[in-house]
Amino acid sequence: MQVTDVRVRRVEKDGKMKAIVSITLDNEFVIHDIKVIEGEKGLFIAMPSRKAADGEYRDIAHPINSGTRDMIQSIILNKYETTLLENEMAAEALA
Structure with missing residues (x-):
């Protein structure tokens, strides 16, 4: 199984x-x-x-297994961090 797309649909600072994120699996299932x-030990995902x-x-x-959950979480959190950086750079470009 591959995560073939990740879409960060809404980002909140507070x-x-x-x-809120959507993922596509194998270009077939969303x-x-x-x-x-954001929890006490850092960022995590909630299904x-x-x-x-x-x-x-x-x-x-x-x-249904921790390896798959870890893989999905890692991909989502990487995309979230990338989206934050892109949003910051876009805001700076407008300033």
Whole structure:
């Protein structure tokens, strides 16, 4: 499985949620609403989830092994950091 596209759709400077991301797998399957979150130990991703009847949040889609999760997280966080730099350079160019 390959992550063939990463789209950072929204970037926030304030709060713990830093971005909303979509990824495409093998040019065939898209997962929307992956969140980039700033935690106590740094940035991490939260897969899309919905609130269950018991009030708990359950992932809608998620990797089933840690290696795949680590790979997806690494790719998303690299793209997020690149997007931040591009946004900063664009803002400086306009100033």
